[in-house]
Amino acid sequence: MENPQESAPLFETLMNHAKKKMVSFHTPGHKNGCAVDKELVDFTGKNLYYFDVTVFPEVDSLHDPTTCIKQAQKLMAKAYRVKESFFLVNGSSVGNQAMFMSACQPGDSIILSRNVHKSVLGGIILAGIWPIWLQPKIDRDLDIIVDAEPDQILAAIKKFPEAKAVFVTSPTYNGVTNDLLEIANICHKHNKLLLVDEAHGPHLRFHRDFPVSAVEAGADMVVQSVHKILSALSQGSVLHVNSDNIDTNKVKRVVSMLQTTSPNYLILASIDLARRQAMISGEKLFGQVMLAAEAGRKAINKLKNFSCFKREDIRFRGYDLDVTKLTINVTKTGLSGLEIENILSNEYNVQVDCADIFNLIAIMGVGSTRGDIDRLVKALEAIDVKYHGTAAYWDLHLPSLTTEMVMNPRDIFFSKSYKRVSLKKAAGQISAQTLTPYPPGIPILIPGERISQEVCDYLLELSHKDIRVSGQETDTLKTVKVVKTK
Ligand SMILES: Cc1ncc(COP(=O)(O)O)c(C=O)c1O
Known part of the structure; x- marks a missing residue:
């Protein structure tokens, strides 16, 4: 049949x-x-x-x-x-x-x-x-x-x-x-x-x-x-x-x-x-994609300033890894991942899925070929020789985010009772805003949660460093939107 x-x-x-x-x-x-x-x-x-x-x-x-x-x-x-x-x-x-x-x-x-x-x-x-x-x-x-x-x-x-x-x-x-x-x-x-x-x-x-x-x-x-x-x-x-x-x-x-x-x-x-x-060819196609990805990973790990973590590294930490995703760490280049993404795209016609300060993420899919990964590796080899930045090393850190939820985010979304307060005085207030700094690219403030002093300090530090925070509604991040309580 x-x-x-x-x-x-x-x-x-x-x-x-x-x-x-x-x-x-x-x-x-x-x-x-x-x-x-x-x-x-x-x-x-x-x-x-x-x-x-x-x-x-x-x-x-x-x-x-x-x-x-x-x-x-x-x-x-x-x-x-x-x-x-x-x-x-x-x-x-x-x-x-x-x-x-x-x-x-x-x-x-x-x-x-x-x-x-x-x-x-x-x-x-x-x-x-x-x-x-x-x-x-x-x-x-x-x-x-x-x-x-x-x-x-x-x-x-x-x-x-x-x-x-x-x-x-x-x-x-x-x-x-x-x-x-x-x-x-x-x-x-x-x-x-x-x-x-x-x-x-x-x-x-x-x-x-x-x-x-x-x-x-x-x-x-x-x-x-x-x-x-x-x-x-x-x-x-x-x-x-x-x-x-x-x-x-x-x-x-x-x-x-x-x-x-x-x-x-x-x-x-x-x-x-x-x-x-x-269903018909997945096993074969993904077998080939995995082989190509692993060959790419190995070649990238031979470069001086780029590295790409392996499945063993992730398993060692209690998680597992889909090897078809390559997270390429660029911190040793002295350039950010965002800068290298631009170089890859403008000079080598290679587009990665996304980048942040530390990493490039290259995603392989069912249509990826060994030729594609060779292009990426060759481009990184050339960049490794040609480009050296002077950026200071960034530390990826987060304030504690297991904060107290005081109001339901939906109630905040539909409420009109807001006010803006200085970040210096925002601790203890209820956030009416989502703020997502890059790095780390995850929300530091969510509507409905009690704003902690630690989060205020973190946001002020970002503001002093002139780092733009996604969701900020003013040119400089000095204030935050909070719920107006009687
Ligand atoms: C973890 C995760 N979930 C959900 C989505 C949304 O997926 P889609 O782009 O298919 O709407 C994304 C998109 O990048 C994602 O990274």
Whole structure:
């Protein structure tokens, strides 16, 4: 019998439709590409635009799927061995928000490490939940931040037994995965839901040498960016429901509420195709990508001023590593990662995914080749010889962030009772602002928490060094927005 995973029902339906080259009296207004700017069409070709259709019976509806989208989602669920999978067209950002809104009621609390993606704060506000923040770990040797450990989660569950769920980011941007088996064990023993942001890990399931995936570990809900590592187009993500403790009808309602009624069918079809590709050739393709990544890592570690931590380094610390992510430390160059990112891009046509003061993060995906990694290594070799900066070494440090939540972030978001106070006098007040300095790139202040003296001192130090803080509403950071209390 034919392997059902070799089919791609949504893509096949769209392909059949596209081939008919039907006259369009539906949105979008470009009408099968006829009105798309010529310069773009000359580059892309016209056929692409026959896939850009709207909801009609032949192509099914994302909001109430009954035919090809339903079949494609079922194949996805089977591929990951979960109860149900939902296609998303606004990335894992909407997936995180949907997880909170479907797993929690307003007023519930959730345990999570502070180094979460910014969409999580949106989810907290939309769902009206109380965050119980855990202090992430800073690794000063590697200059990276890692998620809170299982012991911290267990301690928080004991301290806040009313918490409804635990939310974990694994892998992190650096590819570091948490001990999800242990965390799932802790959560389920204490009747807590485990929700995992696995935006960076849709591929883990497809090769035995990757770290354990969230679904395999037994997480209740998992969100994955199919577009980040597999071959879906940008915005293509998926939300998996992996337990009977989640009401799938509620998830369906929430996902429908948060998503556009005009989903891009090219994105949807690309999710379907990414699943087919990964199921048929994932093991082979990711085997090759891992080999290329490890060769790159080895070559980078031979350079004088660049280094790239290895899986052993991370395992030694109790975590695991997806080796297809290369975190390249640049501190010995005397330049920042941001400066090297620019040099790589402007002089060598190599673009990394992101950079901070300490590191470059090069992400490899299902489409990466050995040739790509050779280009990166060659460029770094040349930079190693040509560029030497004089920047002082930065220390990555954080004030204590396990602060007291006094008000629900949602109440603050919808309140108009604010005032600005000098940072020198802000300790003890309730924050009405999110402030995220780089480094470390995680929020130092969150709406609803009591501002500590330590956080004020840290922000003042940044202000004196003239370091811009994301979320600051004034040219210089001298004041902070707080809740006006009577
Ligand atoms: C850890 C993490 N979660 C969620 C997201 C959001 O994913 P998306 O871009 O698919 O919306 C990102 C994006 O970079 C991320 O790094």
